[in-house]
Amino acid sequence: MAEGDYNMPSRNDYDNRMQQQPEQQGSALANEEELASKTLHIQSKRFYLDVKQNRRGRFLKIAEVSSGGRKSRILMSMNIANELRDHLQSFDAHLRTLDEQSFNNDQLRSSVISRDDRKYYLDLKENERGRFLRISMVGVNTPRTQIAIPAQGIQQLCETLTSLIEEFGNEDDHGKI
Template sequence: MGGDTELLSDVLKVQNKIFYLDLKENGRGKYIKIAEKGKYRPKSSVVVPLSGLHSFIQLFDFYMNTDGPGPQSRDVVVESKVFNFSCGENDRGRYLRIFESGGGYPAGGSSLMVPAGWANANIRAFRESFEKIANWLNQTGLPPVEMSSGLALTSKPDTVTLDVSKEGGPVLSVGSKHFFFDARMNDRGRYLKIKEVSGNMKTLLVVPAHAVAKFQEAISLAMMAQPRPDPEGPGGLQA
């Protein structure tokens, strides 16, 4: 991001990788950029709005105490972004994957692969780096940051939560799916934009404002009808 100011920087050397963690600021606010430079994959990075700082610390705490690759996938919604945390294992050992989607990505997203290390020592190092940022912010006497509440540490796929994005629109989270509702306007008039983010997939739906009431009515009618078997499967949703 051009013209951004670097406030604090930390470097973590993890096995054959180097991670750069930078607290930066621009006209839209403060954020944490985590850049990964490794031998086996091209350099990649994720950008975390500062409101996600505490949620990331909670997630690093969770994965520090998680053993084995398993299906321990967790999401955190930060403003207009979704960060998916998941464990995995390859021939180089166990790792923690952080996948960023939404935000400015037109499709897909960006990911980091953090080797877990012995007794999750590398994950602990990330947690300590984020804690260092939090302590520095407290010591500088800056105004408190409104922290994200979009953290889902439960493993139930049908958990439903309703939050608010930085832009003021509602965010509906259903398990690993997240729906962003945003009222927009262009030269053709007002409309409702509904964006679904699930893992590395993103779907966009646009409803003209004058059709929203009928759209709601259509949903009600569809839900009152007798469900029909779906030959294509449930598409990842569970009732």
């Protein structure tokens, strides 16, 4: 291996692993029930917020579909969704205190939610196209996944998340997905 190279699995390895997971989980997927689904349209992206339930409890799946059809998704327990909502409110309030875009290609604010074997990184950033919130999920033995929410949609995401939390709460939530 040349200096600076990393032993990274190829995209095909990742695709094969993702195709094998349903077989390995078997009954877990068969017993998964969708309780609610909400769709948000923010700029040229669609976001789906799905509350689901399996043998471990209730959880939230947030999926981003870009205008080109690329899909990204993150999963979290309802307890973490509650914490995410609190962070979204804080980020939205912080956004309101900022001047118009400064194009400094900088991180405006960040936060981390750490629970069990997963970490969620929330980074409010700005680039030449505008401000956005990147939410990344990193777990043990799972690849990093992330979604990017345009700043204009943070309040809408927060309101939708609040309504789902109020309706489905934290009951039956064991803190894991």
